[in-house]
Amino acid sequence: MTRGPIRLDVAVGYAIPRKGLPAANSFRKWAAAALEGRIREADLAIRIVGAKEGRALNRHYRSRDYATNVLSFPAELPEGLPKGVKFPLLGDLVLCAPVVAREAREQKKTLNAHYAHLTVHGVLHLLGWDHEDTREAECMEQLEREILAALGVEDPYRDE
Template sequence: MTKGPTRLDVAVGYATPRKGLPAAASFRRWAAAALAGRIREADVAIRLVDEDEGRALNRHYRGKDYATNVLSFPAELPEGLPPGLRLPLLGDLVICAPVVAREAAEQGKPLNAHYAHLTVHGVLHLLGWDHEDDTEAEAMEGLEREILAVLGIDDPYAGESR
């Protein structure tokens, strides 16, 4: 595995019952894998939410009135900081536990593997990766496959067609 960040702080908050959810250590491992070889220092916050909070956040920030699996909020540094100052704050992820559980069941995927995939996917968004067009999507999905393979997790896109 490629060497990870020299300093990684991943804060994991559970705003929904923890029963059946991965441990904070798992989210940290998945985030570290996504960041390995890509960034030296990072502060990331991951919040697991219920469907109501997920829907409210998606509606407020994206104008979409439904809960989605993961939302990524890249850090925006305040104005007035000295030019060239680099802070390790990468951003926040919000993962909607009921949506993730429903998707994993519908897709026949192990729940932890789906959480790992969405954590990696969200962290890549924090790093600036996107999937707005087919070319970007293919590149991002390829990187996700590589990271997940290092973690011993099967291709999350196997069987899908674009």
């Protein structure tokens, strides 16, 4: 666990109209909370997309023909990066706005709370966390709860 301030560069891009979506500063705050104490510096990109792009990316990279809430693309090892691109490149997150909005309504969560959760969840994936088995899922969910509580966001798993 690292201590002290982190150097964080988060590029947030909106591939759809921004109206009703969280501000870039919110995504930066949520990513920083997920990284705090875990990494000293990081560069990452977050892209907010529509259903068509979300579905295309999920189909291409995961062979699943539907739009999903969040996709995480961890950066390759330094040897695999193009010349001039250096670590601390962490990776990219893609959040599909229509899916996030639908899930927030269905789960009776505020849109910002759901975006906060999915941003934290995605950043933890970029750090290597996963939920492929029950034990990993429980550990990752508990970490998400702790990070989100520090942000003032209710437990996203409370009703499960």
